[in-house]
Amino acid sequence: MDKIIVRGGNPLKGQIPISGAKNSALTLLPCALLTDEPVTLRNLPRLADIDGFQHLMNQFGVSTSIAGARPEDFGRVMTLQATRMTSNVAPYDLVRKMRASILVLGPLLARTGEATVSLPGGCAIGNRPIDLHLKALEAFGAKIEVAAGYVKATAPSGGLPGGKFTFPVVSVGATENAIMAAVLAKGTCELKNAAREPEIVDLCNLLVAMGAEIENIGRGNLVIHGKDRLHGATYRVMSDRIEAGSYACAAAMTGGDVELLGANEEEMGATVAALREAGVLVEETKNGLRVAAQGKMRAITLTTAPYPGFATDMQAQFMAMLCMAEGTSVLTETIFENRYMHVPELNRMGAHIETKGRTAIVHGIKGFTGAPVMATDLRASMSLVMAGLVAEGETEVSRLYHLDRGYERLEEKLAMVGADVERVGAD
Ligand SMILES: CC(=O)N[C@H]1[C@@H](OP(=O)(O)OP(=O)(O)OC[C@H]2O[C@@H](n3ccc(=O)[nH]c3=O)[C@H](O)[C@@H]2O)O[C@H](CO)[C@@H](O)[C@@H]1O
Numbered sequence: 001m002d003k004i005i006v007r008g009g010n011p012l013k014g015q016i017p018i019s020g021a022k023n024s025a026l027t028l029l030p031c032a033l034l035t036d037e038p039v040t041l042r043n044l045p046r047l048a049d050i051d052g053f054q055h056l057m058n059q060f061g062v063s064t065s066i067a068g069a070r071p072e073d074f075g076r077v078m079t080l081q082a083t084r085m086t087s088n089v090a091p092y093d094l095v096r097k098m099r100a101s102i103l104v105l106g107p108l109l110a111r112t113g114e115a116t117v118s119l120p121g122g123c124a125i126g127n128r129p130i131d132l133h134l135k136a137l138e139a140f141g142a143k144i145e146v147a148a149g150y151v152k153a154t155a156p157s158g159g160l161p162g163g164k165f166t167f168p169v170v171s172v173g174a175t176e177n178a179i180m181a182a183v184l185a186k187g188t189c190e191l192k193n194a195a196r197e198p199e200i201v202d203l204c205n206l207l208v209a210m211g212a213e214i215e216n217i218g219r220g221n222l223v224i225h226g227k228d229r230l231h232g233a234t235y236r237v238m239s240d241r242i243e244a245g246s247y248a249c250a251a252a253m254t255g256g257d258v259e260l261l262g263a264n265e266e267e268m269g270a271t272v273a274a275l276r277e278a279g280v281l282v283e284e285t286k287n288g289l290r291v292a293a294q295g296k297m298r299a300i301t302l303t304t305a306p307y308p309g310f311a312t313d314m315q316a317q318f319m320a321m322l323c324m325a326e327g328t329s330v331l332t333e334t335i336f337e338n339r340y341m342h343v344p345e346l347n348r349m350g351a352h353i354e355t356k357g358r359t360a361i362v363h364g365i366k367g368f369t370g371a372p373v374m375a376t377d378l379r380a381s382m383s384l385v386m387a388g389l390v391a392e393g394e395t396e397v398s399r400l401y402h403l404d405r406g407y408e409r410l411e412e413k414l415a416m417v418g419a420d421v422e423r424v425g426a427d
């Protein structure tokens with residue numbers, strides 16, 4: 001299996017192109033199930049998760065074609081067409097590899113009146129139930145049965161009548177599934193306490209481009225008037241605010257100065273605010289965001305929360321960065337119960353982090369020391385690469401399949417800004 005070798009000590013300097021957002025792409029792809037016309041997505045990141053989703057779509061009989069994919073370019077363009085569906089079953093083997101597969105449930109149900117999807121199960125960061133996905137679909141009139149590890153959703157003949165649902169806790173995925181089911185409902189669907197993440201806005205914008213009628217986009221109370229049919233569209237995936245935030249933290253902790261091409265400050269509010277509070281310079285440029293270190297960083301306190309709060313997907317990267325700040329930072333994880341898998345690995349590299357339940361106390365250190373490390377999830381893996389960028393000596397990060405799920409050609413982008421990093425095949 002491949003490994004990434006990082007030799008620390010180089011400040012990151014230069015420009016980094018930011019890819020299309022994984023978490024947006026994973027909810028835009030299943031929208032192709034909602035129409036028999038072609039849906040073309042531009043700026044799709046080249047990631048293992050996107051390849052996995054393409055296979056899943058092919059399994060339903062959706063044709064997919066990729067254009068303009070020169071190996072040297074970041075991103076690509078994919079056209080999907082669900083002219084005739086050959087299946088509405090998402091099997092365990094495909095779903096278990098990628099939790100986001102559950103996002104086909106709503107659109108399959110809306111398009112074919114029935115969907116059978118394997119339960120995705122938990123993962124390293126937490127239990128991750130799907131009860132809210134099911135309750136929202138039920139509120140819109142679906143019949144839900146769970147048996148033998150699969151969920152089967154059925155709509156009355158003629159389609160989902162529509163209805164109202166209030167989320168007891170904010171869920172990104174459940175909001176997405178509910179929206180995708182609602183756009184083809186017979187009546188009106190209302191969602192309260194819906195997620196407001198920029199990726200949800202991206203989803204709504206694509207659906208509107210396909211002919212959907214959605215009120216209050218970007219707000220917690222969504223009203224969706226179902227349409228008889230949607231049509232095709234061409235749409236550009238938003239840029240990845242988590243990838244951009246990760247490189248911002250990496251630049252800051254290495255004493256660097258980078259321009260993140262395509263990054264959008266408006267969608268990165270809490271990340272930018274936290275960087276500034278830590279003493280990092282962040283300013284908008286014509287093409288994105290400039291992030292530059294300004295001497296020693298200050299310790300800060302952060303608590304993860306649904307958007308517009310501080311993203312759980314940025315917690316591990318901030319933790320690595322704050323190890324290099326002056327003083328003691330406090331991070332609290334409120335979204336996932338087990339999202340501190342990076343702590344023991346960072347501590348092996350010389351960090352001084354203590355966890356007490358959902359809170360992590362991060363004591364500033366003078367520096368990391370390189371070590372062989374591995375992580376059990378995507379952002380945790382990134383935090384280890386980042387520690388490696390400032391560490392004395394060599395850090396060897398293994399289990400790259402986590403990083404490959406969410407960072408397009410990470411080692412190439414880091415090398416573009418002066419990092420000493422290479423991917424090697426393990427013997
Ligand atoms: C592909 C994608 O977009 N993934 C993102 C999405 O994951 P995902 O959509 O899985 O995360 P959710 O927003 O649904 O999860 C938020 C919280 O709600 C709970 N919950 C969720 C659904 C449910 O039916 N019942 C329930 O209790 C979860 O356990 C968690 O504690 O949002 C997360 C929170 O911003 C991010 O970390 C992930 O990167």
Ligand SMILES: C=C(OP(=O)(O)O)C(=O)O
Nearest residue numbers: 023099100313378379406
């Ligand atoms: C947790 C994440 O993704 P997923 O929901 O795909 O596991 C993430 O992107 O940090």
